[in-house]
Amino acid sequence: MTFKHWLNIIGIGEDGLSGLSTSARSLIDRAEILVGGDRHLKMLPELLEDRRSRLVWSTPIETNIQQIMNLRGKSVCVLASGDPLWFGIGTTLLKRIPIEEVAVIPSTSTFSLICARLGWSLNEVETLSLCGRPTSLLQPYIYPNAKLLILSAGKETPQLVAKILCDRHFSNSKITILEHLNGTKERIIATFANQYQDFPEFADLNAIAVECIPQTEARILSRMGGLPDEAYLHDGQLTKREVRAITLSTLAPNAGEMLWDVGAGCGSIGIEWMRSHPRCQAIAIEKLRTHFIAENAIALGTPHLKIIEGKAPEILQGLPIPDAIFIGGGATVPDLLETCWASLPSQGRIVANVVTLEGEQKLFQWQQQYGGTLTQISIGRAEAIGTFRGWKPMRPVTQWKAIKP
Known part of the structure; x- marks a missing residue:
């Protein structure tokens, strides 16, 4: 039995039926079941007088999605605002129902x-x-x-x-x-x-x-990696701005990719990964500072950052497959690198930063075994020395990056 185009998603504006094309109106007229919000269904007063089934959106909407899927084989028409595929219900439905079974007729978007x-x-x-x-x-x-x-x-x-x-x-x-x-x-x-x-x-x-019109004192926060350190709430466990910028460049986020930020501290790497593109996703794994991560994620516009409180590597089991993993703390923890490497898919990338000799030794061993690059990041900041100024070096960071074959 074919179900081709059993589901029709029709965009409708505030002008109601008068703004619909002939084809859209025809699909509504022939539908066995009408689906929409109260506002949409009230735009069709003459149709509501007939005996056809109607389904009104409720909370949680997932229940309605399942009800619609159970109607496969019947003629179903979903009414949506404007363009159903632009922040609309059409996007949600098409994650569950193949486009081959769906016809979408958009109206003018808001x-x-x-x-x-x-x-x-x-x-x-x-x-x-x-x-x-x-x-x-x-x-x-x-x-x-x-x-x-x-x-x-x-x-x-x-x-x-x-x-x-x-x-x-x-x-x-x-x-x-x-x-x-x-x-x-x-x-x-x-x-x-x-x-x-x-x-x-x-x-x-x-x-x-x-x-958007800024005042002189406006805080301008770029989407590029390397926000000012003062943009974050933290207790000192923060990847400093310069190192963070280099690390984000090395991780190289792409739209829609998933990052594991292991030993996330205050969450800066995961947050800036997500800020790089609206579709980027990240999971921050941290055992002590999750309250900092939550506050920073909200303040910096990444409220969907997933935060997991616990100790790696045990807590990593069952998480969504990552495209990239950053290890900002705990590289010497037994089995952590092994678990992260095993969790990566082919062509997944891993970046680990360490500041101790023991951490360097661990990364050197992994670089010898799995390849990749080792880089030492040395940063100096100019600070006052009496009436003069001189360079104050930050603690060097050793960074290993590798791509899994």
Whole structure:
């Protein structure tokens, strides 16, 4: 029995049925089961009077996903906002259902509508969703002159976004809140981040456009590896800025890759790995300082950093397969390097930093056996010597990098 295109995902805007193409309307008319939120289903009043089955999204949404999968073989139509594959339900469904069984008909995305209203170029903006996601995800997107388009979680989101901007000393940023775009209740309100305490009440259905304008004292945090040491909460167990930049360069993160940060300290390597690209993932393994990691991850915009409290190598069993592993502490712990090497897939890479002679000896043995490169990193910082200045050397770091055949 063929199930080709039994599931149809239709993007619908605030203009409802009138904004749908003939083909999209035809798929809705023929569907045996309609799926959507209350707002979407209420856009189809004449269809709701018939006897067809309807499924309204609930929490947790995974239950609904399974219900939809159980309907394979029937004609199912899912209604979604705008473009279902741009921070939409279509992306979630297609992780579970092959595209060969699905037809997707997008409507104009919220992002496109915002650009049309403001005269912005879509290829020159940053897009993100805060629907069901932590507002701290906004942090890496804040930089001078950035233009941000944000899908809001509700009427409180504009104020939360504005407060984050003010906390980062971007309080002069321009904020535009766009409600019910392309509908009869469309409203556009332009204001500034520093006015957030006097914001009016917004509709639950809103999107936000931000022009990031820094103050003189604004904290500018690059997405490149090597954030200032003072950007982190720590107790001294921190890979210093210069060494961190070299280490991230050696690890060479690519979009969508998974890192194990073993002996994570305050979490700086895993955090900056994730900041390098929104799709990068990392797991921080640390037995003592997980509270520092959690606070730093939120403050620096990587709230999805997975934190595991425990002692390696025992705690490493059963974790998702890594593309890269960084060992920032504990290289001499029995079986740690062995476990990490065995956990890597072919072409996976490992980087280990040590500062002791015993650690150097261990890395030398591994380099002799498995190849790779050994590098010594020596950094000096200029500091006062009386009325003069001189170089104060940091403790040298020995680094081993290898790629598993």
